[in-house]
Amino acid sequence: MTTATLHATPATAPSGRVFRNLLRSEALLAWRSGAAVFWSAFLPVAGLVVIGSISGTRTPQDGLGGRSVLDTYLPILMMFSLTISVVTLMPPGLAIYREKGILRRLSTTPVSPSRLLGAQATIYAGLGVLVSVVLLVVAVAAYDVRLPDQLVGFALALVLVGAATTGLGLVVAALAPSTRVASALSTLLFFPLMFFAGLWIPRAAMPSGLRAVSDWTPLGAGVRAIQATVDGNWPPVSSLLVMAGWAVVSGVVAARTFRWE
């Protein structure tokens, strides 16, 4: 007996085109949800403008290690944008995709649901990185902040902290059994992360013990590295290693524990 055979056409569509389409669709959805635009883009930029327009925020202060308030808060606002985007907003979004069977539907097509995961992570991390660059450009153009001499170091620090926070967001999405738990976890995670970034007590004003702890956290290391580049130095190697470590560990944990349905 002969057997029915598959068409001789290639089994999959060109993978680059598929990923571009997924990126476009995820970007559109993030835009329509509004939360990402407001919390991750509008609020940090507005924060910078408010700080910049208050008098005295551009003068160096001893209590801030000889930096101005604006210099101090520039990297913190960058961390705020990234963290809101990939730790607070992305995990519940992915949990919804799992809960509503969107990942399951995708797995009936020739496109793996991991591509959708990749597209969403790219969009949310990309938003945080893009806003960070915008913050730097605004600070340099409008508030006389020095352009980092070490632009490569700045870019490297930004990419590493982006990878570390995205990894954490994916771990939350992987471990949370439901969208509600994902929302709760990611909101809960936001506060200690931002605390060690210096949102409430800038790192320069932290007691040395607290600052040492901050050095080991992903955002503490991120602020330390970016601050160094704005100061005109190459980021400390230890801060880069801490961020890379968080990125690798969280990435592996997320990949091992992620449930598709």
Next chain:
Amino acid sequence: MTTTPPVIEIDHLSKSYGTKRAVVDVSLSVEEGEIFGILGPNGSGKTTTVECVSGLRHRDGGSIRVLGADPQTHRDAVRAQVGVQLQEAELPAKLTVREALALYASFYPDPADWRELVDVLGLGPSLGTRFGKLSGGQQQRLSIALALVGNPRIAILDELTTGLDPAARRETWDLIESVRDRGVTVVLVTHFMQEAERLCDRLAVIDAGEVVAIDTPGGLVERLDTRQELRFRPSQPFDDALLGDLGPVDGVVRRGGEVHVTGTGDVLGAVVTALARAGIVAEGLRVQQPSLDDAFLAMVGHTTPAAAETATHTQEQS
């Protein structure tokens, strides 16, 4: 002998989740161009079976051939040729119908023209509507469209009409027939008897993970005891023995003004002839024949809560 080989061949499929045996032993084959129904109570293993066919789950035992290929080892090839509509699989709430169709079409090497699907499925007026704003019926239409957008040779539709109102359900049935008319083989998973009877060329009845019967809907009904019941109002009084003595008649009962006659074989012919000879007219004559419903309940006779629920559903819609 037929020269076209089956498009799906399942041979002694088994699949367990932990200690729960979802599919115990399922063998069946689906021919090209037919609408093949998989019918069974909730939790009988229907969905697991089609999930194994579409490569979503790894089977524990047995073999599956979809268009000659194993869906487990040739995932991409099978997925490009098999469109699947899953139970309770949604889309992002803020994605529009147009965007969803264009996106999913781009996943396939040789997609269908989604604009034409839109016309066939009546989605035209909803193209700019976001998924979250669509009615249940419109969401199901989109779901069918997405299952067909890859230009598949086989479409697997799982519990397509569950949760739809009777009008939307009937419209969906017409759509499924139009899908078959496009030359697509349809595998329809359902627990609605009326749906199976109306649409399917052949049916596999599955219960507790095993195939109970495979036949045409008519064939399944014929397997039943062919007892019939006639009901009529006689135009004038007569003695029960007039009918009770007839060969095919088993019993005669009077309920209110009506006479109920049960029997096998040509009850109708015998009764009508006897009445005519006696000069009696049978007014409001009705013949009650066994339905697929009865056949199903006879086969899945243990009447689990799920089967009871199934029966209730069917009564509601008829």
